[in-house]
Amino acid sequence: MKVERIPLRDGRDDVTLTTYVLDDSGEMLDGSPRPAVLILPGGAYLTCSDREGEPVALAFASLGYHAFVLRYSVYGDADPMQDLEPRERSQFPHPLVDVGLAMREIRDRAEEWRVDPSRIVVCGFSAGGHNAAMYGTHWDKPVITDAVGEGLRPGALIVSYAITDYVDVAERAREQGAVEQAIRRAAAVAYLGTTEPGHDALIAASPALLADESTPPSFIWATGADSLVPARHSLRFAARLADVGVPYELHVYEQGRHGLSLATQASAGSRGDLDSRAADWFRQASSWLEARFALDVPELSAWERRPLREDPR
Amino acid sequence: MKVERIPLRDGRDDVTLTTYVLDDSGEMLDGSPRPAVLILPGGAYLTCSDREGEPVALAFASLGYHAFVLRYSVYGDADPMQDLEPRERSQFPHPLVDVGLAMREIRDRAEEWRVDPSRIVVCGFSAGGHNAAMYGTHWDKPVITDAVGEGLRPGALIVSYAITDYVDVAERAREQGAVEQAIRRAAAVAYLGTTEPGHDALIAASPALLADESTPPSFIWATGADSLVPARHSLRFAARLADVGVPYELHVYEQGRHGLSLATQASAGSRGDLDSRAADWFRQASSWLEARFALDVPELSAWERRPLREDPR
Numbered sequence: 001m002k003v004e005r006i007p008l009r010d011g012r013d014d015v016t017l018t019t020y021v022l023d024d025s026g027e028m029l030d031g032s033p034r035p036a037v038l039i040l041p042g043g044a045y046l047t048c049s050d051r052e053g054e055p056v057a058l059a060f061a062s063l064g065y066h067a068f069v070l071r072y073s074v075y076g077d078a079d080p081m082q083d084l085e086p087r088e089r090s091q092f093p094h095p096l097v098d099v100g101l102a103m104r105e106i107r108d109r110a111e112e113w114r115v116d117p118s119r120i121v122v123c124g125f126s127a128g129g130h131n132a133a134m135y136g137t138h139w140d141k142p143v144i145t146d147a148v149g150e151g152l153r154p155g156a157l158i159v160s161y162a163i164t165d166y167v168d169v170a171e172r173a174r175e176q177g178a179v180e181q182a183i184r185r186a187a188a189v190a191y192l193g194t195t196e197p198g199h200d201a202l203i204a205a206s207p208a209l210l211a212d213e214s215t216p217p218s219f220i221w222a223t224g225a226d227s228l229v230p231a232r233h234s235l236r237f238a239a240r241l242a243d244v245g246v247p248y249e250l251h252v253y254e255q256g257r258h259g260l261s262l263a264t265q266a267s268a269g270s271r272g273d274l275d276s277r278a279a280d281w282f283r284q285a286s287s288w289l290e291a292r293f294a295l296d297v298p299e300l301s302a303w304e305r306r307p308l309r310e311d312p313r
Numbered sequence: 314m315k316v317e318r319i320p321l322r323d324g325r326d327d328v329t330l331t332t333y334v335l336d337d338s339g340e341m342l343d344g345s346p347r348p349a350v351l352i353l354p355g356g357a358y359l360t361c362s363d364r365e366g367e368p369v370a371l372a373f374a375s376l377g378y379h380a381f382v383l384r385y386s387v388y389g390d391a392d393p394m395q396d397l398e399p400r401e402r403s404q405f406p407h408p409l410v411d412v413g414l415a416m417r418e419i420r421d422r423a424e425e426w427r428v429d430p431s432r433i434v435v436c437g438f439s440a441g442g443h444n445a446a447m448y449g450t451h452w453d454k455p456v457i458t459d460a461v462g463e464g465l466r467p468g469a470l471i472v473s474y475a476i477t478d479y480v481d482v483a484e485r486a487r488e489q490g491a492v493e494q495a496i497r498r499a500a501a502v503a504y505l506g507t508t509e510p511g512h513d514a515l516i517a518a519s520p521a522l523l524a525d526e527s528t529p530p531s532f533i534w535a536t537g538a539d540s541l542v543p544a545r546h547s548l549r550f551a552a553r554l555a556d557v558g559v560p561y562e563l564h565v566y567e568q569g570r571h572g573l574s575l576a577t578q579a580s581a582g583s584r585g586d587l588d589s590r591a592a593d594w595f596r597q598a599s600s601w602l603e604a605r606f607a608l609d610v611p612e613l614s615a616w617e618r619r620p621l622r623e624d625p626r
Contacts, residue, residue, distance in 0.1 A: 269616075298582070
């Protein structure tokens with residue numbers, strides 16, 4: 001496996017693509033390209049969480065897919081419980097354009113890494129899930145095509161406990177607890193530059209209101225007990241895909257808090273991040289992905305194709 | 314993740330330890346050591362199969378364990394369908410001592426890699442499974458302690474479709490097909506230096522006849538349809554552990570050929586290596602391992618432990 005951290009923006013070390021590129025072997029795919037999964041960790045556009053980076057990359061790599069972790073533009077060290085001053089860096093469209101830069105880097109090096117560029121999955125968690133869904137609804141729009149080029153369509157999306165409808169966020173803000181409201185305000189400053197964005201800005205950041213027939217097939221999951229990003233956001237994104245005729249799969253687990261990542265010991269920050277029922281999402285995503293993007297496993301190996309011969313003795 | 318290939322024997326590049334050392338993060342274990350899995354691929358002591366190396370390492374890494382792949386001393390390029398001349402290199406005890414060298418390397422660098430040296434699992438497949446079981450029954454015997462030192466006990470073994478009883482192999486050789494007999498003869502030359510080893514040599518290479526109360530707890534699996542290494546070898550190793558009072562777990566899947574590795578697309582060389590029922594072994598091994606060697610996931614994260622404060626607004 002080739003693990004390498006590649007800066008994607010000149011003069012900055014915060015926007016990076018970390019590769020988890022699998023070794024080739026004549027005993028297995030023998031040079032055939034593999035699908036890849038590009039992972040966008042969450043962190044309210046304030047940070048990129050380690051819990052949703054390497055552990056998730058290794059989970060997909062263990063299925064035979066190349067994996068990549070993108071650390072996109074975020075606000076940086078901040079206490080979400082304090083009022084934040086806006087910073088340009090983490091605001092729309094910069095984190096979204098970073099996804100395009102990552103897609104272009106993978107596409108440019110597809111031959112070297114033996115990636116099938118038509119089978120790159122973008123998989124995000126929480127704010128990273130929002131960023132993934134934004135990319136899925138903007139990859140063919142000028143915000144991406146002008147900045148990084150045409151044709152960088154993801155083969156599929158995996159959208160985990162993500163905000164997808166900022167209009168809903170604004171309308172229901174008062175239903176949430178004090179901590180959730182503080183995080184919501186900090187994230188709004190980070191991504192939209194203000195705690196009180198206008199209606200057009202809310203719509204422009206809402207994949208559940210923007211998805212169309214060019215949005216890729218999507219696997220969506222959430223937990224019903226999530227108090228920070230209600231599962232309603234996942235339902236709305238699914239409903240929009242149903243409306244526009246894009247294939248999707250949706251799993252909402254009744255229990256489990258926000259930010260479970262894999263919901264196993266491999267990604268847990270504390271015991272509350274362990275949830276054996278919600279951990280099912282990864283098995284479901286794995287079989288969904290394999291049905292769509294199975295590896296090109298040969299019918300017969302070289303040994304099985306060898307000419308028949310007599311018993312050598 | 315730190316991937317590095319480390320030579321274990323001076324002046325040779327064929328005996329190597331490849332690391333798959335997980336990144337530490339303040340959001341997760343925050344410096345706490347993790348258990349590790351040392352993987353020994355199979356290949357009849359003629360080769361070390363890629364199919365039982367990196368894909369297996371990544372499967373264990375995806376559970377939160379550090380992983381290591383040992384390429385131990387093997388015969389080298391050879392057509393098992395031809396008669397082979399003995400070579401010293403791959404013969405007992407060299408491949409076994411290589412496991413000790415790997416255990417010592419991991420132990421020596423445990424602090425740097427944040428490995429818990431009391432929780433190193435040795436996991437082997439086919440000939441690698443034999444080598445793992447041999448290590449489990451020899452780690453406290455002079456063949457290891459004189460060569461690499463005392464106290465290098467594995468915390469557990471995972472023994473996959475391995476030969477464990479060479480006396481049985483010799484007695485039943487004629488029951489097998491021509492191809493299986495040819496591979497058996499080649500493997501015997503590689504490991505024992507002759508196609509007709511004496512009775513003492515057969516016993517000395519048979520973990521199912523040697524295991525005692527110092528053998529570590531073992532997870533054992535095989536497929537009933539394996540025509541190269543009959544599942545009887547797994548049954549015999551399990552029966553011996555039962556006799557000497559060592560905890561063990563055993564899964565024999567009715568169908569599935571020899572050498573399935575993970576039995577998924579991640580390790581398949583051809584379609585015959587895919588087996589959704591036998592692929593269950595890894596889930597069973599994962600929960601067996603977690604029951605014994607769970608990561609030290611904190612009760613509460615730093616964020617959860619923060620002092621309570623008033624609503625900031």
